Amino acid sequence: MGQEKKMTQPSSFRLRSPSLNSIRLRKIFDMFDKNGDDIITVKEISQAMNLLGLEADTAELENLTKSYISPGNEGLAFEDFLKLHESLGEEYFGFMEATNDEEEEEKMKEQEESDLWEAFKVFDENGDGYISARELQVVLGKLGLSEGDEIESVQKMIGSVDINHDGRVDFSEFKNMMRSAIVKK
Known part of the structure; x- marks a missing residue:
């Protein structure tokens, strides 16, 4: 082995088409928003991830989301969710701006x-x-x-x-x- 493997993002996260991405994100947001109040809480995110068979540490989710929650809200509004996703894309997945060539x-x-x-x-x-x-x-x-x-x-x-x-x-x-x-x- 000896060589370091570069972490690659799963292709399911690599939606570069803005319209596909927007629809996908809205559907994910709505899936997480179990009570339909247009706010997703850490608890709702954790429940949705568990339903999909993904283990989620509540403390980590809370840590990840807290700086994106708008003042006065108990969770992420859709706009906050978009900012969180954009941040993850830039910081975690290494997205770069596409050129038009x-x-x-x-x-x-x-x-x-x-x-x-x-x-x-x-x-x-x-x-x-x-x-x-x-x-x-x-x-x-x-x-x-x-x-x-x-x-x-x-x-x-x-x-x-x-x-x-x-x-x-x-x-x-x-x-x-x-x-x-x-x-x-």
Whole structure:
């Protein structure tokens, strides 16, 4: 071994597309905000992380977030959450400002494709290249979302993006869905 390994960020954190990133962050914020008060507390962040199977030390989370909480709030408002995320991107993940040259644009497109693939794999639990209603239901359930309680509503979700009507969502259909969500933003 002998060589130091440079820490690389997981590709699921490397969303460079501002519109994809904004949607992803809002969904994460809403997932953490269990009581819907537009404030996420350390307790809510910890609960959400535990639901996803990630261990979170409450003291560390509190330490990390306290300087981003606006005065008078008991937790992070969405704007505070964005500042925290931006800070983590700069300090922890080493993000750099993108340039507008063609090479950088191509890299961003490749990165967006990679990000979408990583997101797709979260839902495609069995790795067969398709998201079934059952797989979607399991993920929604893990996130504590009520939509995951009824298979009929999950099947309707699948049907709304299932272009070829095979009862499942392939990667192409998933990309179309994600890109149309960005446009509707």
